[in-house]
Ligand SMILES: C=CC1=C(C)c2cc3[nH]c(cc4nc(cc5[nH]c(cc1n2)c(C)c5CCC(=O)O)C(CCC(=O)O)=C4C)c(C)c3C=C
């Protein structure tokens with residue numbers, strides 16, 4: 057089978073294809089094109105009919121038979137391999153395959169787990185919040201006014217700290233995130249070993265120790281020769297995986313070692329069967345605790361993001377979240393679990409509009425509508441953290457009970473659930489062959505998705521807001537009230 061390439065597209069080993077800008081490849085009956093925004097579409101020509109091919113988290117294409125994925129291909133994806141249920145598509149890459157095995161003995165594989173990080177003590181809370189708000193992917197100031205980022209971060213973190221400290225105090229005085237992520241890293245190492253892959257696992261946190269930069273230093277010291285990057289967020293958002301990947305991209309630009317290091321980034325993995333099934337298992341288990349499981353409303357509570365991320369900056373987070381919930385519900389349905397469900401967004405911060413509906417408002421509405429039993433399912437994150445242990449288990453539970461809901465349950469985060477860790481290990485193994493030097497790839501710039509008028513309007517209002525926040529004590533105290 058011969059594959060025709062055009063543009064700057066590069067076909068990787070075993071048919072993996074590494075998306076580059078504005079290019080098209082035809083491979084047997086499959087034709088893929090990647091546009092300038094990095095979005096890739098593949099079509100399969102079967103009996104004269106062109107059908108869209110849907111790509112899974114690891115980039116595996118799924119044919120239309122046994123299809124579980126309904127929405128378009130996620131926009132933010134680096135590595136897409138094209139495989140099809142049709143046997144005559146891209147099956148022969150003998151030279152490359154030989155290449156893999158001949159180099160395998162010298163390979164030193166690393167896996168970098170990216171996560172948010174959390175304060176370990178109450179004294180860490182304000183500096184942790186400073187790091188978070190100083191991130192231009194969290195507070196998105198217009199480029200011209202980025203010089204205000206750090207003073208603004210100082211201001212907001214100082215005002216936010218007392219409320220956050222209360223939250224962390226109520227869950228034992230600090231975030232459990234580091235401990236849980238370390239446990240997941242150990243479990244992943246063991247799972248990879250059982251799949252015959254020896255790998256060193258590194259944890260890189262975005263806003264607290266061990267910082268991503270520290271992990272990256274260690275990777276260099278250890279002379280890793282191939283790296284798989286796995287953000288521990290199932291869905292991609294500019295504010296989470298996007299922000300951590302940007303740190304990596306900035307280092308790659310500066311450091312010749314990383315510029316030449318083959319890297320594969322798994323940007324989102326909520327569509328993986330193993331993840332979907334593991335979530336369904338947890339939900340079924342918690343449903344069975346209720347006296348009348350079939351009457352329970354399954355309440356997915358996702359972490360919110362400001363609406364502008366999705367509307368103006370092209371964040372695929374909401375689409376991926378909706379798709380993720382649909383997949384989990386489909387899986388439950390296939391097992392005969394036919395409960396009602398709903399999705400709402402939690403944890404909004406500051407005076408702007410976030411993704412709706414808001415968790416607190418929906419809980420009150422459900423109570424008013426007479427829903428009596430509710431199972432909360434945190435779905436943006438795979439570890440317990442302040443927003444599950446404090447916000448859901450304490451604040452939302454109390455609100456739900458006050459609103460007339462009588463029976464409350466909560467699904468635990470996946471943590472080290474073995475089916476889940478095993479699936480992450482599979483994702484790593486599948487991503488490995490498509491590792492390529494990052495320096496040659498197009499760095500996605502979400503700002504470019506915004507039209508000029510919108511950008512200028514944002515720039516104007518952003519700068520007015522920033523100056524007023526810094527200069528006007530009355531506004532500062534109004535803003536302070538919103539944060540509390
Ligand atoms: C202000 C903007 C924020 C955006 C956008 C945001 C997106 C986002 N965050 C998570 C996951 C987590 N966030 C956590 C803490 C946290 N997040 C924000 C703000 C934004 N998050 C703040 C201010 C804080 C600190 C806690 C607080 O004061 O409320 C955590 C918890 C870490 C821990 O310490 O345990 C997680 C996890 C996602 C998934 C997301 C977008 C999709």
Ligand SMILES: [Fe+2]
Nearest residue numbers: 172359403443
């Ligand atoms: Fe957050």
